[in-house]
Amino acid sequence: MAKIVVINGTPSLVSRINAVIEYAEADLVRRGFEVDRINVAELPAEDLIHTKFESEAIVKANGLVAEADAVIVVSPVYKASYTGVLKTFLDLVPQKGLAGKVVLPLFMGGSLAHLLSIDYALKPVLSVLGARYILGGVYAVDSQVVRNDQGQVNVAEELQLRLNAALEELAEETEHRVARGVKA
Numbered sequence: 001m002a003k004i005v006v007i008n009g010t011p012s013l014v015s016r017i018n019a020v021i022e023y024a025e026a027d028l029v030r031r032g033f034e035v036d037r038i039n040v041a042e043l044p045a046e047d048l049i050h051t052k053f054e055s056e057a058i059v060k061a062n063g064l065v066a067e068a069d070a071v072i073v074v075s076p077v078y079k080a081s082y083t084g085v086l087k088t089f090l091d092l093v094p095q096k097g098l099a100g101k102v103v104l105p106l107f108m109g110g111s112l113a114h115l116l117s118i119d120y121a122l123k124p125v126l127s128v129l130g131a132r133y134i135l136g137g138v139y140a141v142d143s144q145v146v147r148n149d150q151g152q153v154n155v156a157e158e159l160q161l162r163l164n165a166a167l168e169e170l171a172e173e174t175e176h177r178v179a180r181g182v183k184a
Contacts, residue, residue: 002178004028004170005068006037009075009086013041016145017076017108019153020163024072024106027167033174036064040089048088058092065093070102070174071131073122077109077139081121090125099130100182104170105137106163108145115139133173138166 006025010017025035038061040048047055065071075082103126105118118137126134144156155163 001032001034002069002174003034003036003067004070004072004174005064006035006072006074007065007086007089008037008039008041009073009083009089011041011083011085013039015076016142016147016153017074017106017140019145019155020106020108020140020159021072021074023155023160023163024167027164028171031167031171033171036068038064038089040085043089048085048092051088051092053092061089062093062097065097068101069178070104070170071098072104072106072170073126074106075108075122077107077114077117080114081117082107087125090129093129095128096130098126099132100177101131102133102135102170102173102177103131104135104166106140106166107137108140108142110142112139112141133177135166135169135173138162 006021008021028035043057043061044055047058052058075086105122107118109117118139123134140159144159145153147153
């Protein structure tokens with residue numbers, strides 16, 4: 001069974017972007033993938049800030065990345081880029097930690113003004129970490145993920161369609177690479 005790890009770079013575990021993550025995870029589990037999640041905000045802050053590579057929590061998180069066939073990198077967009085929380089974790093991923101993996105970025109921002117943050121802020125860092133197969137990604141706008149009166153989060157149909165297409169591509173490419181024995 002192919003493995004996918006979600007790196008959740010949101011500083012808030014009650015963020016609406018978690019609805020996007022849950023949507024993706026449910027889709028991938030339904031397709032037969034084993035899915036794990038790293039909530040970077042739950043890792044010890046001191047380990048992240050002081051780049052403690054040997055920290056038990058960091059070693060465990062990097063183990064999930066190492067074992068994965070594909071990685072989904074999720075972040076809200078703040079100040080035209082991904083979060084500092086995500087950056088502190090990416091700084092702890094080994095130099096070629098994403099080599100041989102399919103990578104799907106999922107970002108959410110307040111407007112389309114920062115649509116290119118995936119291309120200009122994230123993809124260069126992913127490339128340095130060895131990622132060579134980075135999918136186009138999905139950029140959601142806040143208005144596409146809305147909390148209703150009951151406190152539930154609704155993902156707009158248009159966003160669901162784009163997520164479905166991206167997840168289909170991720171699944172196909174990951175299965176293809178696993179079948180060919182392509183690994184890091």
